[in-house]
Amino acid sequence: xxxxxxxxxxxxxxxxxxxxxxxxxxxxxxxxxxxxxxxxxxxxxxxxxxxxxxxxxxxxxxxxxxxxxxxxxxxxxxxxxxxxxxxxxxxxxxxxxxxxxxxxxxxxxxxxxxxxxxxxxxxxxxxxxxxxxxxxxxxxxxxxxxxxxxxxxxxxxxxxxxxxxxxxxxxxxxxxxxxxxxxxxxxxxxxxxxxxxxxxxxxxxxx
Numbered sequence: 001x002x003x004x005x006x007x008x009x010x011x012x013x014x015x016x017x018x019x020x021x022x023x024x025x026x027x028x029x030x031x032x033x034x035x036x037x038x039x040x041x042x043x044x045x046x047x048x049x050x051x052x053x054x055x056x057x058x059x060x061x062x063x064x065x066x067x068x069x070x071x072x073x074x075x076x077x078x079x080x081x082x083x084x085x086x087x088x089x090x091x092x093x094x095x096x097x098x099x100x101x102x103x104x105x106x107x108x109x110x111x112x113x114x115x116x117x118x119x120x121x122x123x124x125x126x127x128x129x130x131x132x133x134x135x136x137x138x139x140x141x142x143x144x145x146x147x148x149x150x151x152x153x154x155x156x157x158x159x160x161x162x163x164x165x166x167x168x169x170x171x172x173x174x175x176x177x178x179x180x181x182x183x184x185x186x187x188x189x190x191x192x193x194x195x196x197x198x199x200x201x202x203x204x205x206x207x
Contacts (some may be wrong), residue, residue, distance in 0.1 A: 001045055002056040008034040013082065026057060026066060026085040035059055035085075043080055046071065052098050053133055057085060064088075065128060067096065088128045095164060097121040098132055100153065100171065104140030108174035113144040116175045122150055126161040139172055147173035 005024070008016075013023045021036040022043075037057075045055070051068045058064075066085040074081050088094070100120055109115055122135065135156050137148065151167035 001049055001053055002058065003037055003041055003045060005035045005037045005057055005059045007060060008036050017081070022080055022083060024083040024085060026059070026064065026087050028087040028089065031087055033059070037083070039080065042083065046080065046083075049133065050099060052096050052131055054088070054128055054131060055085070067094070067128075067131075092128065093125050094128055094131070095123060095125050096131055097123050098157075099134040101134045101136045102139050102172060103136050104138045106139050106142035106146075106174045108142055108144035108146065111144060112177055113174040114177055115139065115142075116173045117171070118173070119150070119169065119171045122153060122157075123164045124157060124161045125164055126158060130158040130160050132158060132161075137171065139174075142172070142174045144174050144176055147171075 005026075006021075008023065016023050016036055017039065020039050022039040024035050024037055024042075026033050026035055046068060049055075051071075053067075055066050055068065056063055057066045065088040067088065069084040069086040071080050071084075072082040073079065098121060100122060102115075102117065106113070106115060135153050137153050137156065139148065142148065148171050149167060150163060150165050150169045150171055152171070154163055154167070157163070
């Protein structure tokens with residue numbers, strides 16, 4: 001994925017966005033640079049690739065491999081207002097959240113149960129070139145009362161990746177309809193605060 005960028009010129013963020021530019025920064029331990037990218041190009045790439053895909057960010061002709069660290073979204077228009085890019089160092093292990101894609105129709109769902117997804121991401125440590133866009137998990141064998149945990153997806157990750165989440169954490173289960181309906185009602189009554197999209201790829205601490 002390739003996105004062109006320019007060093008940011010003086011001007012307000014609102015002025016830049018009116019001109020079709022998205023204010024951004026690109027940084028790591030040695031770098032912190034204010035830039036702009038094309039708003040439409042970034043929005044299209046971000047909606048299709050999310051935060052776990054490497055981007056070839058070309059700044060005034062100089063290319064850098066980056067990840068999207070964080071995106072501030074306009075709540076009303078649902079479009080990006082500002083983006084932070086994290087510049088990758090060659091050979092550096094990264095900690096990233098990778099989306100989980102559930103495939104198949106569970107046996108229990110065919111019998112009237114409902115699929116209860118409890119986690120949609122897994123956090124891993126991996127080299128930049130091995131970051132997967134997503135990891136798949138087949139749920140077709142689940143009956144009512146069955147569940148799968150993070151340990152079930154280890155075999156579907158790149159061999160070099162290390163899972164950082166607890167392998168015993170539940171990912172998905174098939175529950176009886178009555179229990180699922182009660183959970184959905186309780187969840188609908190809770191007030192959920194909006195959250196910033198994306199999480200920072202972190203460098204593992206040195207020994």
